[in-house]
Amino acid sequence: MTVVDRTPQGGPPAQQRPVPGPQEAAGTVPESRLPISVVTLIASVGVLVASAAYAAGRMGYASSPWADRAYWLGQALIVAPVAERLLSRRRLSQGGAATLVVVLTVAEYLLKVCYSPLSFTFTDELLHWRSTVDILQTGKLFTVNYGLPVSPRYPGLEEVTSALISVTGLHIFVAGLIVAGVAHLLFICLLYLAFWSFSRSYRVAGIAVLVYNSTPTLDSFDAMFVYETLALAFLGLAVLAAWRTATGRSGADRARWFMLAVLAIFATVVTHHVTSYMLVVSLFLVAFAGLITRTGHTTLRVGALAVISAAAVACWVIFIAPGTLSYFRPTVVGLARGLEALQSGSSSGAPSTSAAPLGNQVLEGIVVLIITALLPLGWWQVWRRHRRHPEIVAMAIGSLAWFVALALRVGTPDGQELAGRIATFVYIPVSLIAGLALIRLVNAALVRRWESAAIAVAVAGTLMLLFDGLSNGWPPYWERLPGPHQVAGFERSVGPEEIATAQWTLTALGPGNRFAADIGIYPLLIGYGDQNPLQGAGYLYTTRTFTPAIARQAKEQAVQYVLVDQRLSQSLPASGTYFPGSSTTGNQPIPIGDLTKFNQVPGVARVYDNGDIVIYDLQGARSAP
Amino acid sequence: MRRNYSDIAIAEAIAILGCVAFFAHLPGPVMLVLGLCLFAAPGYVWSEVFLSRRDRGLERVAVGTGLALMVPVFGGIVLYAAGIPLNRTAWVGVLSVATLVGAAVALITRRRRRDDPAPRRPARTRRWSAWHAVAFGAAAVIAAGAVGLAVVSADAQKYSGYTQLWLTPLPGQPSRASLGVDNEQGGATQYRLVLRRKGRVSATWTLTLANGQTWQRTVPYTTSFAMAASLYRLPDLQDPYRAVDNGAALPGKPAATPSPHPSGTHS
Numbered sequence: 005m006t007v008v009d010r011t012p013q014g015g016p017p018a019q020q021r022p023v024p025g026p027q028e029a030a031g032t033v034p035e036s037r038l039p040i041s042v043v044t045l046i047a048s049v050g051v052l053v054a055s056a057a058y059a060a061g062r063m064g065y066a067s068s069p070w071a072d073r074a075y076w077l078g079q080a081l082i083v084a085p086v087a088e089r090l091l092s093r094r095r096l097s098q099g100g101a102a103t104l105v106v107v108l109t110v111a112e113y114l115l116k117v118c119y120s121p122l123s124f125t126f127t128d129e130l131l132h133w134r135s136t137v138d139i140l141q142t143g144k145l146f147t148v149n150y151g152l153p154v155s156p157r158y159p160g161l162e163e164v165t166s167a168l169i170s171v172t173g174l175h176i177f178v179a180g181l182i183v184a185g186v187a188h189l190l191f192i193c194l195l196y197l198a199f200w201s202f203s204r205s206y207r208v209a210g211i212a213v214l215v216y217n218s219t220p221t222l223d224s225f226d227a228m229f230v231y232e233t234l235a236l237a238f239l240g241l242a243v244l245a246a247w248r249t250a251t252g253r254s255g256a257d258r259a260r261w262f263m264l265a266v267l268a269i270f271a272t273v274v275t276h277h278v279t280s281y282m283l284v285v286s287l288f289l290v291a292f293a294g295l296i297t298r299t300g301h302t303t304l305r306v307g308a309l310a311v312i313s314a315a316a317v318a319c320w321v322i323f324i325a326p327g328t329l330s331y332f333r334p335t336v337v338g339l340a341r342g343l344e345a346l347q348s349g350s351s352s353g354a355p356s357t358s359a360a361p362l363g364n365q366v367l368e369g370i371v372v373l374i375i376t377a378l379l380p381l382g383w384w385q386v387w388r389r390h391r392r393h394p395e396i397v398a399m400a401i402g403s404l405a406w407f408v409a410l411a412l413r414v415g416t417p418d419g420q421e422l423a424g425r426i427a428t429f430v431y432i433p434v435s436l437i438a439g440l441a442l443i444r445l446v447n448a449a450l451v452r453r454w455e456s457a458a459i460a461v462a463v464a465g466t467l468m469l470l471f472d473g474l475s476n477g478w479p480p481y482w483e484r485l486p487g488p489h490q491v492a493g494f495e496r497s498v499g500p501e502e503i504a505t506a507q508w509t510l511t512a513l514g515p516g517n518r519f520a521a522d523i524g525i526y527p528l529l530i531g532y533g534d535q536n537p538l539q540g541a542g543y544l545y546t547t548r549t550f551t552p553a554i555a556r557q558a559k560e561q562a563v564q565y566v567l568v569d570q571r572l573s574q575s576l577p578a579s580g581t582y583f584p585g586s587s588t589t590g591n592q593p594i595p596i597g598d599l600t601k602f603n604q605v606p607g608v609a610r611v612y613d614n615g616d617i618v619i620y621d622l623q624g625a626r627s628a629p
Numbered sequence: 630m631r632r633n634y635s636d637i638a639i640a641e642a643i644a645i646l647g648c649v650a651f652f653a654h655l656p657g658p659v660m661l662v663l664g665l666c667l668f669a670a671p672g673y674v675w676s677e678v679f680l681s682r683r684d685r686g687l688e689r690v691a692v693g694t695g696l697a698l699m700v701p702v703f704g705g706i707v708l709y710a711a712g713i714p715l716n717r718t719a720w721v722g723v724l725s726v727a728t729l730v731g732a733a734v735a736l737i738t739r740r741r742r743r744d745d746p747a748p749r750r751p752a753r754t755r756r757w758s759a760w761h762a763v764a765f766g767a768a769a770v771i772a773a774g775a776v777g778l779a780v781v782s783a784d785a786q787k788y789s790g791y792t793q794l795w796l797t798p799l800p801g802q803p804s805r806a807s808l809g810v811d812n813e814q815g816g817a818t819q820y821r822l823v824l825r826r827k828g829r830v831s832a833t834w835t836l837t838l839a840n841g842q843t844w845q846r847t848v849p850y851t852t853s854f855a856m857a858a859s860l861y862r863l864p865d866l867q868d869p870y871r872a873v874d875n876g877a878a879l880p881g882k883p884a885a886t887p888s889p890h891p892s893g894t895h896s
Contacts, residue, residue: 039761039764040761041760041761041762041764041765041768042764044764044765044768045764045765045767045768045771047768048767048768048769048771048772048775049771051771051772051775052771052772052774052775052778054775055775055776055778055779056775056778058779058782059778059779059781059782062782062783062785062786063782063786064787099686102686102687110772111772114772114775114776117776117779118775118776118778118779119779120783121776121779121780121783122780122783122784139715142714143714143715143716143719144709144714144715145705145706145709145715146709159705159706160702163701163702163704163705163706163715164698164701164702166701166705166715166720167668167700167701167704167705167720167723167724168664168668168701170716170717170719170720170721171647171651171660171663171664171667171668171717171720171721171724172660172661172664172665172668173657173660173661173664174661174664183698186694186698187698190691190694190695190698193687193690193691194691194695196687197687197688197691234698237695237698238695238698238699241691241692241695244688244691253683256681257681260678260679260680260681261679263679264679264692267696267699267703268695268699270703271698271699271702271703274702274703274706275702486783486786489788499788500788500813501788501789501791501813504791504793504811504813505793508793508795512795512797512807513797513800514800605876606876607852607876607877608876609796609852609873609874609875609876610872610873610874610876611795611796611797611873612793612794612795612797612873613793613794613795613871613872613873614791614792614793614794614871615791615792615870615871616791621797621876624852624876625876
């Protein structure tokens with residue numbers, strides 16, 4: 005089978021039609037031996053196996069290699085059959101390709117649910133939980149969120165969840181899962197539709213979505229109950245509507261899609277800052293590609309949408325969310341310093357390698373090489389077949405961002421974090437270009453002779469891409485399986501004891517108190533406690549006595565309460581640091597005397613004690629003599 | 630050409646029923662089903678407005694879903710700007726109005742597009758076999774089982790039990806404090822709570838709390854002299870199990886919580 009593709013050398017968008025391959029047209033392409041229903045069944049077994057691995061982790065086997073292997077086996081069962089069906093040259097209908105995309109997305113989302121099935125445990129989810137509760141309780145938008153002050157100014161996610169809770173009576177956790185799950189699936193389906201619309205090949209679209217699944221943040225940040233998850237769905241709709249605006253058959257069609265695009269743009273702007281900026285960039289890029297490809301109508305129509313989106317973003321930032329600028333200032337400053345260091349060839353101070361295990365780093369390196377190798381082949385395909393198609397040319401230009409992301413990763417402070425977060429957007433053009441390259445490889449005459457082996461290699465390569473995304477994504481490798489409490493970790497630092505403590509702070513102390521706390525309970529204090537935990541308050545925990553200097557520093561920081569988890573004296577921090585906003589890595593547990601010194605400080609009240617966690621009221625404190 | 634308007638009528642009925650159910654306080658399951666339908670209805674009717682009959686399948690579903698998600702986003706902003714609180718009544722109103730208005734606009738646009746022919750659907754050459762249906766059904770059951778396993782295992786995950794003790798001044802009433810105990814040990818537990826003022830016992834309570842049970846009292850509070858509460862877990866009356874104080878005890882307040890490190894204990 006030849007890939008269903010557009011007319012060679014491109015052509016005016018209005019004339020773009022899917023061109024079936026000769027074998028497919030003649031009905032000579034053999035059926036796959038793996039029906040899509042069976043692929044779905046295998047994927048569900050994969051979900052069950054990985055869920056069993058999670059259950060083993062909860063039963064105390066989180067460190068067991070067998071539990072770890074079961075998790076990866078489950079992932080392989082989900083991904084491999086889908087990859088085989090998309091990459092093989094057997095018959096695949098448009099509905100079949102779409103079903104495979106849906107099966108893959110739903111299976112991975114179910115695994116996310118299985119990881120944390122009773123409550124939100126991820127930091128950002130807890131922050132948005134807080135904003136949603138505030139809207140439900142006060143009936144107002146733009147409330148205060150101490151952990152993520154900028155987020156209430158982008159209330160789309162919380163509005164949708166509040167509405168769903170209000171009309172159904174669902175619990176906030178269930179409603180949040182539904183909203184996040186629907187938005188995530190919608191984004192992937194829209195991505196598939198956009199890829200299909202651009203390439204006119206559902207197989208290319210399916211493979212591109214498969215490659216996109218290797219984005220490290222896709223099954224975590226982009227599927228969680230966070231504002232980006234919903235905004236991505238609106239971005240996908242805006243891009244699709246923009247394409248239909250440019251290529252619509254009639255004026256009425258184009259007008260309707262234009263209105264839809266404008267609505268989707270506004271929804272994106274209201275929901276998430278970075279996603280709306282990326283939407284502006286994408287639309288301008290397509291308009292620019294229209295100039296290169298001499299498709300004036302694309303430049304005009306998509307350019308108009310780009311201008312509207314830029315104006316909407318500017319208005320929202322100026323009039324509604326001016327705090328966005330200060331929110332991004334540290335990131336921009338760090339980025340600028342890193343790029344400056346890159347240019348001058350000096351060290352930016354960024355770590356040259358990640359702290360992940362060697363296996364993860366090797367996998368990451370291989371995947372970087374694979375994608376870097378696929379991109380030139382994809383660009384060649386763009387030049388050969390699609391150079392008059394503005395959307396694909398825009399994707400080719402956008403895929404250059406891959407190298408920018410690589411430079412960020414190695415050259416800037418927090419480069420890993422930053423590169424990981426922008427991967428959501430960078431992988432969109434990269435996936436399509438890599439998809440074009442992969443389909444070219446699979447269809448190569450040489451490969452056709454060795455079809456089974458070639459497909460096996462392609463599936464193995466795809467598995468590596470996806471496993472890299474999972475292993476270097478979220479949760480981190482040391483929390484891949486749920487399990488017992490970990491000191492200063494993330495999801496595994498959230499348990500009933502910590503939740504009860506956070507809830508107690510709200511009930512007994514009221515909202516908005518300035519807390520010093522370790523990184524493990526920090527998000528819970530914001531989410532369930534509605535408190536204002538501080539960054540950079542680690543100095544309170546690392547001295548033997550409460551000296552006048554520390555008392556002065558605490559007063560300057562207006563610290564009201566100190567939360568002391570005595571387990572900090574028993575374990576090293578799982579995340580590498582005990583306290584938020586602190587770069588000091590814990591090389592040894594904190595001496596217990598440093599933690600309990602507040603017991604001797606005159607005026608410091610010990611207001612709460614649950615055995616592991618003690619809360620001190622510092623407001624009457626006088627330093628030790 | 631005759632047109633079928635039953636879908637629009639159903640959407641309108643959902644909007645009206647949603648309002649009725651809300652004001653009639655119907656049972657939870659009915660509200661759940663109606664609420665989900667009401668949440669989706671605006672997306673459906675507005676997708677009928679925006680899409681032509683040629684737009685089919687996944688694209689139609691995606692646009693409808695996207696519009697359903699947009700309605701609360703814009704509706705919430707409009708309500709907020711109008712000074713209307715975003716409570717249940719407001720949300721039911723927004724979704725119902727969006728559905729009814731969308732249905733009216735969809736009816737008008739459909740009539741205008743009367744001559745717009747629907748695309749000819751390709752003849753279905755294959756039908757789903759029973760085996761495929763069974764496989765999809767089995768997949769759904771297995772996936773549901775996986776989620777069920779996760780819920781059961783998370784619910785059964787063993788955490789060490791704990792007991793909370795607190796002594797905090799009441800907000801706005803600095804002369805009174807909340808003294809409380811919460812038992813989360815996993816079973817009924819006996820305690821003795823001793824409240825001391827100036828180092829002397831002023832009150833003692835013997836408590837038997839079931840798992841999850843909370844005991845709480847309001848007590849007079851001051852910071853001008855030492856106040857401390859010690860909780861003993863019976864039968865041990867030697868070492869306090871939990872301890873709190875008002876910070877006025879000088880010097881060397883007792884650290885009641887047993888510490889794994891001897892250096893952490895205080896006399």
